Amino acid sequence: MRGDIVLEGVSKTYEGKPVLRDLSLRFEEGKVTAIMGPSGLGKTTLLKILLGLESCEGSVTGMEGRRPAVVFQESRLLPWLSLKQNLELVCGPGKDREIADALALMELTDAADKKPAELSGGMQRRGALARAIAYGGDILVLDEPFTGLDEDLKERIAGKLSRQWRESGQTVLFVTHDSTEAKAYADTIVKLNEGGSL
Amino acid sequence: MNQPTGEKRIGKKLAAVLLWLVFWQLGSMAFGRSFVLPSPVFTCKALLQLMAQPLFWRSCGITLLRVAAGLALASLLGFLGAWAAAISSWMREILSVPASVIKSVPVMSVILIALLCLSGSIVPTFVCFLMCFPVMYTNILQGFDSVPAEYRELAQVYRISDAKYFGRIMVPASMGYIRAGLLLSCGLAWKSTVAAEVLSSPRVSMGYHLLSAKMYLDGPSLFAWTVGIVLLSMLFEKAVRLALRRW
Ligand SMILES: Nc1ncnc2c1ncn2[C@@H]1O[C@H](COP(=O)(O)OP(=O)(O)O)[C@@H](O)[C@H]1O
Ligand SMILES: [Mg+2]
Numbered sequence: 001m002r003g004d005i006v007l008e009g010v011s012k013t014y015e016g017k018p019v020l021r022d023l024s025l026r027f028e029e030g031k032v033t034a035i036m037g038p039s040g041l042g043k044t045t046l047l048k049i050l051l052g053l054e055s056c057e058g059s060v061t062g063m064e065g066r067r068p069a070v071v072f073q074e075s076r077l078l079p080w081l082s083l084k085q086n087l088e089l090v091c092g093p094g095k096d097r098e099i100a101d102a103l104a105l106m107e108l109t110d111a112a113d114k115k116p117a118e119l120s121g122g123m124q125r126r127g128a129l130a131r132a133i134a135y136g137g138d139i140l141v142l143d144e145p146f147t148g149l150d151e152d153l154k155e156r157i158a159g160k161l162s163r164q165w166r167e168s169g170q171t172v173l174f175v176t177h178d179s180t181e182a183k184a185y186a187d188t189i190v191k192l193n194e195g196g197s198l
Numbered sequence: 199m200n201q202p203t204g205e206k207r208i209g210k211k212l213a214a215v216l217l218w219l220v221f222w223q224l225g226s227m228a229f230g231r232s233f234v235l236p237s238p239v240f241t242c243k244a245l246l247q248l249m250a251q252p253l254f255w256r257s258c259g260i261t262l263l264r265v266a267a268g269l270a271l272a273s274l275l276g277f278l279g280a281w282a283a284a285i286s287s288w289m290r291e292i293l294s295v296p297a298s299v300i301k302s303v304p305v306m307s308v309i310l311i312a313l314l315c316l317s318g319s320i321v322p323t324f325v326c327f328l329m330c331f332p333v334m335y336t337n338i339l340q341g342f343d344s345v346p347a348e349y350r351e352l353a354q355v356y357r358i359s360d361a362k363y364f365g366r367i368m369v370p371a372s373m374g375y376i377r378a379g380l381l382l383s384c385g386l387a388w389k390s391t392v393a394a395e396v397l398s399s400p401r402v403s404m405g406y407h408l409l410s411a412k413m414y415l416d417g418p419s420l421f422a423w424t425v426g427i428v429l430l431s432m433l434f435e436k437a438v439r440l441a442l443r444r445w
Contacts, residue, residue, distance in 0.1 A: 053351050070355045076348050080370045089366055090356040135356065 268326025276334025337379025341372025
């Protein structure tokens with residue numbers, strides 16, 4: 001079993017503008033954590049720091065050697081590939097089963113051969129989720145994964161997902177600005193405030 | 199925007215071509231002497247006569263091959279060069295020198311220098327390659343440089359290998375630039391190949407016939423060859439466009 005992910009005294013400044021200030025946090029292994037806070041506070045920045053895509057001051061431990069599956073705030077599906085090919089690109093060969101399952105879970109089986117431009121915004125969002133799920137990393141890092149889905153679908157899909165996560169003890173970090181969403185699907189909620197956490 | 203589509207557009211295009219043919223006819227009538235500015239009818243007759251000769255088709259074929267070989271080589275090396283420049287800042291600096299120098303060297307200098315150093319029949323292909331290379335290189339590199347950082351991050355977090363990133367993300371993401379480079383190069387390839395043929399005069403080439411028509415003051419034939427080159431070059435570009443559509 002891996003350890004928790006621990007941030008100590010993490011600060012980040014963009015061009016002289018502080019975004020995160022002396023942030024200390026612990027994300028528990030095997031738990032679903034929601035990161036909450038209004039827009040522009042540095043939630044995406046925090047995820048990027050965890051993923052090693054942004055540098056920071058302070059220390060981050062517990063991410064070394066992990067295989068994260070990521071949903072970025074934008075869907076980032078490659079427009080020249082079909083949805084299924086997008087999943088295959090990150091999964092590599094021999095993952096047909098996982099890909100089919102992930103597409104079915106996200107109710108996208110019929111859209112597998114469509115290009116992203118032929119999909120609605122919500123379908124693209126689910127496509128990005130399907131890609132992360134099919135990849136099957138040991139930590140799921142999701143930046144506002146359910147934005148753009150209509151209520152019914154969001155409840156159905158997020159419900160299915162959170163049940164799976166609980167059963168399998170998957171470590172999940174997801175960003176949201178919706179407190180109902182956070183309460184419904186997370187074990188722990190971390191609220192980001194101006195330059196710190198609660 | 200003023201871009202009609204379909205039948206209407208073809209109709210307009212035909213009318214425009216017809217209009218310019220009328221201008222051409224009037225111009226040739228004003229000159230009066232057919233070897234200075236032969237009329238379209240005259241030129242067309244001369245072209246038909248040429249087309250009856252096997253030599254015409256052989257010349258077209260050989261020149262076409264030279265253009266295709268020069269352009270293919272320029273595309274290949276432009277692509278490899280851009281790849282190297284995208285990976286290494288040293289390669290970028292090293293390649294930027296010839297790429298920008300060649301761009302401003304007159305075609306004629308290139309041809310004359312090539313004639314000094316190379317044997318006659320490969321000069322046109324070489325010149326074509328040299329003129330198209332900077333265009334291909336610059337366009338492809340610009341394409342590689344414009345790949346969004348979002349894709350780089352995606353590849354990084356999902357541990358996509360460098361080779362796969364290049365082939366499945368970088369190249370397809372740059373396709374618009376590669377296509378633009380190729381289409382720009384098509385016209386350039388024809389002009390530079392034929393110019394080099396005129397000066398190096400290989401026996402079977404469109405450029406050679408252009409030159410001999412001029413020497414014999416055979417205006418209609420000169421025009422006929424020119425029209426042949428223009429038509430072939432347009433067809434070639436169409437074919438490249440069509441081939442690129444599959445991407
Ligand atoms: N690459 C960047 N360069 C400069 N400023 C940035 C950059 N990325 C984010 N920021 C700024 O950092 C702040 C936090 O952004 P972000 O992490 O995206 O917030 P959130 O995800 O909570 O909405 C914002 O004010 C944003 O403008
Ligand atoms: Mg954000």
